Amino acid sequence: MRKRKRRKRHSQSEVELNLAAMLDLAFQLLAFFILTFRPAPIEGQISLRLPLPQATAVVEDGQQAGEDYNDTNPIQGLNTLTISVIADPKTGNISSLGIGESQVPSLAALDGRLKEVFSDAGNPFDQVILQVSDSCRYDELMKVIDVCTHQRLPDGRKLSKLSFVGLPDG
Amino acid sequence: MAARFSQDLKAEPNLTPILDLVFQLITFFLLVINFKSAEMDLSLKLPVIGSARPVETHGQRGLLVLNIDNAGDLKIYGRPIKNIEGYIRNEAQASMLQNRMTPADLEAGEELPTTIVIRADRTTPFRMINRVIRACQDNGFRNFALKAVNKET
Numbered sequence: 001m002r003k004r005k006r007r008k009r010h011s012q013s014e015v016e017l018n019l020a021a022m023l024d025l026a027f028q029l030l031a032f033f034i035l036t037f038r039p040a041p042i043e044g045q046i047s048l049r050l051p052l053p054q055a056t057a058v059v060e061d062g063q064q065a066g067e068d069y070n071d072t073n074p075i076q077g078l079n080t081l082t083i084s085v086i087a088d089p090k091t092g093n094i095s096s097l098g099i100g101e102s103q104v105p106s107l108a109a110l111d112g113r114l115k116e117v118f119s120d121a122g123n124p125f126d127q128v129i130l131q132v133s134d135s136c137r138y139d140e141l142m143k144v145i146d147v148c149t150h151q152r153l154p155d156g157r158k159l160s161k162l163s164f165v166g167l168p169d170g
Numbered sequence: 171m172a173a174r175f176s177q178d179l180k181a182e183p184n185l186t187p188i189l190d191l192v193f194q195l196i197t198f199f200l201l202v203i204n205f206k207s208a209e210m211d212l213s214l215k216l217p218v219i220g221s222a223r224p225v226e227t228h229g230q231r232g233l234l235v236l237n238i239d240n241a242g243d244l245k246i247y248g249r250p251i252k253n254i255e256g257y258i259r260n261e262a263q264a265s266m267l268q269n270r271m272t273p274a275d276l277e278a279g280e281e282l283p284t285t286i287v288i289r290a291d292r293t294t295p296f297r298m299i300n301r302v303i304r305a306c307q308d309n310g311f312r313n314f315a316l317k318a319v320n321k322e323t
Contacts, residue, residue, distance in 0.1 A: 026196060142217040
């Protein structure tokens with residue numbers, strides 16, 4: 001009987017947590033998150049592998065063909081296609097484009113020519129050197145890079161090996 | 171008597187539902203918060219390229235984000251870097267330490283696994299970007315990601 005009375009007393013005394021302090025803390029945390037919240041912009045990217053540019057002719061000054069017996073790859077550099085991007089020094093917009101020695105009138109024409117080159121199974125090229133005017137704007141250059149990275153090599157891989165060489169203006 | 175009665179009567183609002191609500195909001199912000207955005211300079215206007223794909227960071231062991239504004243200044247976490255080559259050299263050394271590589275490994279043809287993420291303003295001249303790229307290449311970085319947006323914002 002005594003035990004029952006004790007239990008009744010315990011059940012009547014309720015524990016009341018003071019939630020106001022916790023609410024203050026929670027509001028402070030909430031305020032911090034609201035003030036520091038910045039949704040990240042949705043950005044894309046073009047992934048590239050950029051080896052150091054290498055000369056397309058690797059003959060040193062005064063060296064004769066076949067003279068260097070240690071050179072096991074005499075055509076090193078010959079698998080590189082050169083694309084020239086010349087920009088207007090004032091505006092930075094592309095003024096002329098070229099593949100090797102020949103000129104191409106537009107980006108669409110460049111795309112067509114590159115498709116022709118890379119669709120040929122016998123073509124030796126697996127990387128591209130972009131010779132770019134120093135004043136060329138980044139967004140103009142990105143259009144050319146976009147065209148290049150769309151190309152597929154004869155083995156089906158996407159062209160991703162590019163190198164950049166700066167061309168002084170003027 | 172009436173005054174005493176009103177003093178005894180305490181209004182105690184039930185704070186539990188509002189606390190639940192606030193905790194739910196905090197949980198939401200904790201889940202969507204992106205501390206990585208702090209390393210991006212959101213004032214830059216990236217070039218618009220339709221084929222630019224969203225970032226895929228799966229399998230990439232490290233990213234180094236370099237913001238280049240239209241004057242060609244390199245900014246890291248909003249701080250301009252004056253000695254670009256020195257900064258990139260330090261980052262390369264940190265990457266080598268992290269990946270247990272030595273300069274001899276780089277000379278032997280190995281490369282750093284870190285990907286350089288270049289966020290440059292669309293009007294930046296190539297000269298400025300090439301300087302940064304060349305500094306990265308000279309220090310053993312070969313993997314690059316050039317940032318762009320799919321459409322005009």
